[in-house]
Amino acid sequence: MNVYYKIKPLFDNSVEFANPISHDEFIKNMPKLLKYHKALHLRPIQNNENILSNFTEENYCQIVLDCKLKKFNYFGGAAPRTKINVPQGEDLIFTANEAPADQLIPFHHELAQSKNTPSYVSFYCKKSPETGGETPLMDSSLVYRYIHKKYPEFEMKLKSLGVRYIRILPSENDLSSPLGRGWKSTYEVETKKELEEKLSKMIGIEYLWLDKGNISIKSEVLPAIFYNEETKEHIFFNSLIAAFNGWQDKRNNRLKSICYGDNSEIENDILKDITNFMENNKVCWKWMEGDIIWIDNRQAMHSRNTFTGDRKVYASLWNRPINESNEPKMIGCRNNLVNMPLSFGLWKVKNAKEVTYNAIKQGYRKLDCACDYGNEKEVGEGIKQAIDEGICKREDLHITSKLWNTFHKPEHVMLGFKKTLSDLKLDYLDLYLIHFPISLEYVPIDKKYPPEWVNLDNIMILQKQDLSETWKEMENLYTSKLARQIGVSNFSSSLLRQIVNCCKIAPHANQIELHPYLTQQNMLKLCREYNMEVIAYSPLGAKSYIELNMANEFQDLCNHKTINNIALHYSKTPVQILLRWAIQRNTIPICKSSSIKHMNENMDIFDFSITETDMILINKLNKNLRFNDPGKFCLEAFKTFCPIYD
C-alpha cells in the first residue's frame, strides 16, 4: 500500500518518530516495534494530512494481513461482537466490545481469563464518538512491579494458588451487557447437551445450570502472574481487575466473579487499590477517524471509556508472525518456578544439606551440582528434606550435575553418572554435562572420591581420550532416559563444533564463565545458531575467586563505577544488576550463596528491566578476563600445563 503512518509509542510521551514511516517499513518492523514499545499509535497520512476520507476498513484489513501473522481463532470471549465484512474475508475484523456507551469497560488483557489469548490486539477507528470513548492503556509490568513492592503476600498467593473466574452466561447474546455473550455463541453449540459435552472435556471447569437457560461457569485454576520470556519481565496478566470492576449485570455480581485457585476470597481492598493505581498511571488519548492502534497483548492492557454519539471502532486479534518458529513463551507463575532463568550453584558450599534446603525453600528450582564439588550426598539430603516437607515435588526441580574429568573413558561414564545419581538420591538428572574438555587418568571411586585433579600419587596426569567417544556415552544416558538433557561445560567454539558435527544428539547447553569482564559474544552467537542454551557460571565475576586467591578485590565488578551507577539508577544492588544483565542476554545465570539474605536478593531480579543503552554500557566492560582458567591454575597448583582456551 502506498501509505505512510505517523507513528507514536503510546507508553512514551517523549518519543515521536521523526519521520512518517512507510507501510512496508512498518510491516517489516512491526513485531520488533511492538516488543519494544508495547503499544503503538498509527495515523495514516498522505502529504502530511490525515487520511480521513479515503482510508477504509478495507485498507485497515490489508495492513493487518500484510503483517503476515498467524491466525487467531476467537473463542471463549465474554464480549458480544459483530463480524465486519471486507473483501479480504469475513472473519478478519469485527466490532470492538459492543458494550453500551454508558458502561466503562475496565482494564484487561484480551481473553486473559482463558487459555486461548491472542498475541496482538489491533483497533481501527471508523467513526470517532462525540465525547469520550477513548481506549486507555496500561503497562502490565508496571502493575506487577507495584504489587511486588506493595503487596508481596498477595503476589505470593497469586503465584501459589492461581485464580478462578465465575461468570453467568445467558443462552443468547445480550447486547445490553458488556459480558452478555451467550453460551451458544461463546462455545459454538446449540443445545445444553452439546455444551455439557464440550465442558466435560475441559479439565478443571465446573458448571451449574440456573433458571432461564442461564449457566454459571467456573474456570479452571489459571495463573495470574506470568513471566514473559521475550521481554524477561513479569506481568500482571489476568482478568482480575476487569472482573472485579466490570463483571456486573443483571445476572452477574462482580464481587463473586473471582476467587483464588483454592476457592478462597481475594482481598477486595487490594484490588481496589490496584484499580486506583491503574487509573492514575494509564495512558489516554483521543480517537480520530482513521486512527489505528496495535497492542502487544502480552505486555499491555486496554480498557474503554464511556462515550456519547456514534462510535465505530473495529478490532482484529492475531497471533505471532507466521515465519516465527520458536514463539516466545509466557510462563504462568504457578508452581512453575522451574522455568525461571536462574539457577542455584553449589560449588564451595560447605553445609550443603542446609543450604540446598534453604535455596529450595526460598524458591530456587534449578540446582547446579557436580561430582567435583564434593557435596552431592549433602545436596541430595537437602533435596530430600524439601520434597519430604512438601515444599516441591521432584518434577518441580531441574537438577544439573557434571561428569568429572577422570570418568571420560567410555566405560567410566556410566560409573561416574551412577555415583552422582545415588549421592543425590535421584533416579534421573535433568541435565548432565561434561565438566571440562580435559581427560585425566581414572581414579577408582573406592580409592578417592571426588577424584579431583590429581591421581593417588598426587600427580595430575592427562589421558588421551577422544571426546566424541565420551559424548557417545552421554548420548546413551540420554536415550536410556537417565539424563533428560545432556550438554557440555567449558567448551570452546571449535570443540563445540566438533561435537555438533559428529553427534547424534546435540548438546543441549554449554555452561561457561560469563560476566561483564568476559562477555564471550561469539560463543553466545554460536550457541544461538546451534539452538543451544547458554548457562552462565560465576556471573558475579571475581567475587567467587577472591577467597581462592585467584582474583582480588579491585577486580570485583560490584565495586565498578558503571555497575554501581546503574544499580543506583534502578534502586537495585550491583549483584542484582549483574544477574539481570545475564538474563537479558538470554543466558541462565547460576549464582551461589550460602546466606538466605543473598539468596533472596539474587532472586529479586524479575521486577525491573535494564534498558538497551545500559545493557550496552555493561557489555563495554568486557576485557576477556577469565578467572576460571585451567591453563593457569593447573600449572600453578599441579605443575601441569593444559590450556583449553587460546
Ligand SMILES: NC(=O)c1ccc[n+]([C@@H]2O[C@H](COP(=O)([O-])OP(=O)(O)OC[C@H]3O[C@@H](n4cnc5c(N)ncnc54)[C@H](OP(=O)(O)O)[C@@H]3O)[C@@H](O)[C@H]2O)c1
Ligand atoms: N562448570 C564449571 O566449570 C563451573 C565453574 C564455576 C562455577 N560453576 C557453577 O556456577 C555457580 C556460581 O558460580 P560461583 O560460585 O563461582 O560464583 P558466583 O555465584 O558468581 O559468586 C558467588 C560469591 O558471591 C557471593 N554472593 C552471592 N550473592 C551475593 C550477594 N547478593 N551479595 C554479595 N555477595 C554475594 C557469595 O557469597 P555468599 O555465599 O556469602 O553469599 C560467593 O562468595 C557455582 O556455584 C557452580 O555451581 C560452574
